[in-house]
Amino acid sequence: MTAAAVTSHITLRASDLARSRAFYEKALNLHVIGEDPAGRLYLAPGPGDAAPVLVLEQAPDLGAERPALDPDSYIGMEHWAFELDSEDFADLQVVYRRLKEIGAEIHHTVDHRVTLSIYFLDPDRNLMEIYLNAPRERYAAHMDHPYGSLSALDDRLAGKAG
Amino acid sequence: MAFKVRRSGHIVIRVADVERSARFFQDVLGLKLIGSQAREMYFLTADFDRNHHQVLVRPAKPGALRSDTDHRIGLASASFDIGTLGDLKALHGRLLKNGAPVVRTEDRGTIKALFTRDPDGNLFEFYCTDGAGPPPLADRYEVLGTLDHLLAPQDA
Numbered sequence: 001m002t003a004a005a006v007t008s009h010i011t012l013r014a015s016d017l018a019r020s021r022a023f024y025e026k027a028l029n030l031h032v033i034g035e036d037p038a039g040r041l042y043l044a045p046g047p048g049d050a051a052p053v054l055v056l057e058q059a060p061d062l063g064a065e066r067p068a069l070d071p072d073s074y075i076g077m078e079h080w081a082f083e084l085d086s087e088d089f090a091d092l093q094v095v096y097r098r099l100k101e102i103g104a105e106i107h108h109t110v111d112h113r114v115t116l117s118i119y120f121l122d123p124d125r126n127l128m129e130i131y132l133n134a135p136r137e138r139y140a141a142h143m144d145h146p147y148g149s150l151s152a153l154d155d156r157l158a159g160k161a162g
Numbered sequence: 163m164a165f166k167v168r169r170s171g172h173i174v175i176r177v178a179d180v181e182r183s184a185r186f187f188q189d190v191l192g193l194k195l196i197g198s199q200a201r202e203m204y205f206l207t208a209d210f211d212r213n214h215h216q217v218l219v220r221p222a223k224p225g226a227l228r229s230d231t232d233h234r235i236g237l238a239s240a241s242f243d244i245g246t247l248g249d250l251k252a253l254h255g256r257l258l259k260n261g262a263p264v265v266r267t268e269d270r271g272t273i274k275a276l277f278t279r280d281p282d283g284n285l286f287e288f289y290c291t292d293g294a295g296p297p298p299l300a301d302r303y304e305v306l307g308t309l310d311h312l313l314a315p316q317d318a
Contacts, residue, residue, distance in 0.1 A: 008241040009170055012238060014235070033299060038303070050297065072226075074222070075222045075226050075228050076175065076237060077240075078175060082167045082171060084166075084168060126236050144197055
């Protein structure tokens with residue numbers, strides 16, 4: 001891949017397409033920018049954006065009850081991450097409050113030093129992350145030592161400290 | 163309130179063989195290794211500046227099950243914009259050289275895409291655009307044909 005390579009989007013098979021759509025519209029302020037003939041929904045950060053960051057498709061009904069995939073128990077995706085369009089921690093606090101308001105299950109929060117991250121579960125129990133990039137100096141100082149000495153962020157996100 | 167997602171950042175994958183998968187994403191897809199933690203997590207990116215990792219591979223837990231990659235709830239595919247048609251051709255050559263599958267190719271007008279699978283069978287889409295502005299949404303899904311005419315082996 002070249003230096004121009006960009007993480008574009010994920011396509012998720014949803015057990016209930018309408019439910020997942022409503023979730024991502026509320027949880028991440030995503031907007032449906034189109035639907036294709038197969039019924040896939042294309043979601044972008046803004047209503048006028050051309051490029052999707054998330055595509056949702058209805059999973060086929062296989063006629064059997066399928067338990068939600070616990071990402072810890074399967075080979076496959078553990079999580080997908082979206083970057084918040086902000087340099088301001090207050091905006092991540094807004095996301096945190098939003099997730100709480102809509103009853104999303106917050107899996108954990110963490111200061112990764114290169115990012116400040118909230119992990120949450122979607123209606124199919126896919127683990128998703130929304131993160132704020134750390135300020136450039138802090139990011140650059142820690143990029144070679146990813147994810148050392150982690151600490152939870154819940155109190156700061158809830159506005160109880162810092 | 164008005165927060166907004168900027169972009170997709172990364173995918174983290176639980177894999178059966180972490181060394182094999184880390185090699186795949188470096189050798190075939192050309193991502194650079196930014197760091198690893200005791201052979202537990204491999205951080206890979208093409209954007210050192212502001213996207214710390216685009217792919218992170220880590221070992222599946224002991225006893226982890228294989229999921230049905232074509233029918234499971236959850237990940238259907240992960241998509242990356244790799245730049246130009248030249249980049250897509252180069253990627254195609256590396257896939258062939260490494261014996262990675264080319265599942266299908268799609269000419270969708272301003273978007274040209276190929277699909278491959280990582281060593282655990284997860285489906286990945288790599289595409290290029292014509293660079294002349296944002297592709298129309300229909301070019302995300304309207305398939306005009308394959309890319310056979312563009313991706314024919316050059317030394318054939």
